[in-house]
Amino acid sequence: MFLSPAERCVHVGKTIGFLERNHFLLRRLHSLTGIIPIGAFLIVHLTTNSSIVWGAINAQKGDTPLARGVNTFQHEVAFIHSLPFLILIEVFGLWLPIAFHAVLGVYYARTGSMNTARYPYQGNRRYALQRLSGYAGILFIFYHVATLRWGWTWLPYSSIFNARNAASTTALALQGGTEGLQFDGVVVSLSYMIGVSLLVFHFANGLWTAAITWGLTVSAAAQRRWGYICATLGVVLMAMAWMSVIGFATLNAADATRIEIGTPSTHAGRGAELAPELTSTQPGPDARTPKAE
Amino acid sequence: MTSPTDNAPHAPRRAATPGRSVIFRILRADGPGGAQRWEEFKVPIPAGANVISCLQWIAANPVTTSGQRTTPVAWDSGCLEEVCGACTMVINGKVRQSCSCLIDEYAPGEGDVITLEPMSKFPVVRDLWVDRSRMFHTLQRIKAWVPIDGTYDLGPGPAERPADQETRYVLSTCMTCGCCLEACPQYKLERDPENFDTAFVGAAALSQARLFNAHKTGRDLKPDRLEALMGPGGVNDCGNAQNCVQVCPKHIPLTESIAAIGRAVTIHAFARFFRG
Numbered sequence: 001m002f003l004s005p006a007e008r009c010v011h012v013g014k015t016i017g018f019l020e021r022n023h024f025l026l027r028r029l030h031s032l033t034g035i036i037p038i039g040a041f042l043i044v045h046l047t048t049n050s051s052i053v054w055g056a057i058n059a060q061k062g063d064t065p066l067a068r069g070v071n072t073f074q075h076e077v078a079f080i081h082s083l084p085f086l087i088l089i090e091v092f093g094l095w096l097p098i099a100f101h102a103v104l105g106v107y108y109a110r111t112g113s114m115n116t117a118r119y120p121y122q123g124n125r126r127y128a129l130q131r132l133s134g135y136a137g138i139l140f141i142f143y144h145v146a147t148l149r150w151g152w153t154w155l156p157y158s159s160i161f162n163a164r165n166a167a168s169t170t171a172l173a174l175q176g177g178t179e180g181l182q183f184d185g186v187v188v189s190l191s192y193m194i195g196v197s198l199l200v201f202h203f204a205n206g207l208w209t210a211a212i213t214w215g216l217t218v219s220a221a222a223q224r225r226w227g228y229i230c231a232t233l234g235v236v237l238m239a240m241a242w243m244s245v246i247g248f249a250t251l252n253a254a255d256a257t258r259i260e261i262g263t264p265s266t267h268a269g270r271g272a273e274l275a276p277e278l279t280s281t282q283p284g285p286d287a288r289t290p291k292a293e
Numbered sequence: 294m295t296s297p298t299d300n301a302p303h304a305p306r307r308a309a310t311p312g313r314s315v316i317f318r319i320l321r322a323d324g325p326g327g328a329q330r331w332e333e334f335k336v337p338i339p340a341g342a343n344v345i346s347c348l349q350w351i352a353a354n355p356v357t358t359s360g361q362r363t364t365p366v367a368w369d370s371g372c373l374e375e376v377c378g379a380c381t382m383v384i385n386g387k388v389r390q391s392c393s394c395l396i397d398e399y400a401p402g403e404g405d406v407i408t409l410e411p412m413s414k415f416p417v418v419r420d421l422w423v424d425r426s427r428m429f430h431t432l433q434r435i436k437a438w439v440p441i442d443g444t445y446d447l448g449p450g451p452a453e454r455p456a457d458q459e460t461r462y463v464l465s466t467c468m469t470c471g472c473c474l475e476a477c478p479q480y481k482l483e484r485d486p487e488n489f490d491t492a493f494v495g496a497a498a499l500s501q502a503r504l505f506n507a508h509k510t511g512r513d514l515k516p517d518r519l520e521a522l523m524g525p526g527g528v529n530d531c532g533n534a535q536n537c538v539q540v541c542p543k544h545i546p547l548t549e550s551i552a553a554i555g556r557a558v559t560i561h562a563f564a565r566f567f568r569g
Contacts, residue, residue, distance in 0.1 A: 019525075020491070020524070020525045023523070023524050023525045023527075023529065024523040024524070024527075024529060024558075024562060027529035028529070028559075028562075111479065111481075111493075111530065112478045112479045112532050113478055113481070114478055115476070115478050115536075118386045118387060118476075119387070119476050119536045119539070119540070121534075121535070121536060121539050123533070123534055123535035123536070123539075124478070124534045124535070124536050126534075127478060127532055127533060127534030127535075128478075128534075209533040212533055212548070212551065212552045212555060213529070213531075213533070213555050214555060214556070214559050215552055215553065215554075215555035215556020215557065215558070215559050215560075216556070217552060218549055218552040218553050218556060219549055219552075220538075220546060220548065220549055223548070223552070
């Protein structure tokens with residue numbers, strides 16, 4: 001007799017939970033959300049952030065390489081903050097998909113057990129690293145979003161991001177203060193370096209396995225070819241990620257602030273339409289929030 | 294692409310010393326669910342010895358290296374030519390058939406050690422002998438057969454193209470030995486047969502589903518197989534570590550089979566969603 005997966009569970013006398021009833025849908029949604037929207041956003045996000053470095057080639061944005069980088073990054077940030085219904089995009093396009101991918105990812109990862117000691121094949125190592133980078137990535141993304149987006153200043157080494165002074169406040173966040181790269185800053189910057197590198201690997205490797213999961217790449221040759229493409233994408237994203245972290249960790253925040261003050265409006269004047277709290281903030285080294293009130 | 298099995302040590306091959314003795318370190322258990330313990334045996338190695346012939350010597354001389362008399366070590370075997378899969382065990386940490394495991398490759402020197410363990414993903418019956426009945430249950434679960442039973446003559450089957458036969462041939466060499474499952478980080482020991490229908494099926498069964506889906510008569514049951522493989526324990530439980538294809542003694546392209554089933558299930562799901 002033909003049995004559907006749900007009927008099969010009943011047939012063997014098992015209680016069917018939500019996860020079993022929707023097993024296929026949830027598994028494939030988990031795979032999909034890793035690519036769209038999360039992976040797609042990662043590409044956009046790293047492109048924006050690394051503009052602090054590649055912006056130096058943007059001749060229309062200032063006289064010095066520093067100014068061009070700061071202004072290009074500010075331009076990109078202002079564009080993002082000019083998007084309509086930004087909070088809805090964030091909640092439904094980013095935060096909920098990431099939470100979904102993270103919760104199910106942990107649940108699925110717990111169904112496996114790593115055996116790289118006995119079977120140290122390259123594919124098996126990537127399997128293990130995919131899961132470890134997932135765990136680490138959850139902690140990193142939470143810290144990253146909670147401090148720089150939600151402004152949870154009670155978290156250690158936290159700092160407030162200000163979209164009107166995008167480059168200088170990001171630099172202060174990574175450097176841990178106005179004194180340049182001190183101990184706090186080294187901790188934060190290193191955490192960013194490790195966190196973002198693991199996430200880039202997680203995306204590139206996940207893109208490779210997703211092609212197998214969905215049956216896009218079937219033959220071993222096709223899987224190898226797609227592997228080269230994913231690896232290339234990973235290398236490019238890794239370069240942008242390191243550019244971003246090193247760029248902001250070494251940026252002179254005071255210089256960046258002066259450049260930002262001299263930037264009356266950005267992105268076709270839309271900067272002026274930013275929320276009042278963004279436009280009225282007096283930029284400066286005191287943008288860093290004290291750790292305790 | 295299949296790669297050669299990665300079981301033999303990679304150290305430069307030393308010439309085997311004639312007339313040497315080798316230490317066998319064996320993980321033993323007296324019965325199902327019994328506590329496991331290590332025992333060591335010193336075995337004289339004649340030319341051309343394999344693990345099975347050494348186990349036969351131990352059965353005749355069940356005395357440990359410390360001089361303790363013990364019970365003969367139990368193991369399972371059948372064909373002794375690597376086509377039945379019964380003698381599969383974990384040798385020096387990696388899973389393979391013990392009949393094709395030559396001592397000259399693994400322990401060429403006097404006093405070299407070979408460790409033998411039962412597979413960890415199946416319940417131990419005794420010593421190195423495990424109960425692989427879950428694998429055969431899984432073949433039933435995915436209907437790994439060609440439906441030709443009937444009350445009347447079904448006539449000749451549809452003609453098969455030689456190219457398709459060739460694709461299917463390598464898949465048909467699966468001997469249900471369990472190497473792919475032992476090496477799989479997603480496949481777990483399951484003692485309770487009640488859970489056999491929802492636990493991960495593993496690479497061997499996914500490849501068999503592909504084999505019978507590709508058969509012109511066998512594909513009658515394709516929807517049933519895909520429905521079974523869409524649910525809990527199906528193809529989605531694969532984590533793409535791809536150890537299976539590395540350890541398969543028959544060089545079956547298991548990861549291609551997994552991807553092929555993934556594709557079939559994707560198409561099946563979309564068709565079901567839009568067509569009803």
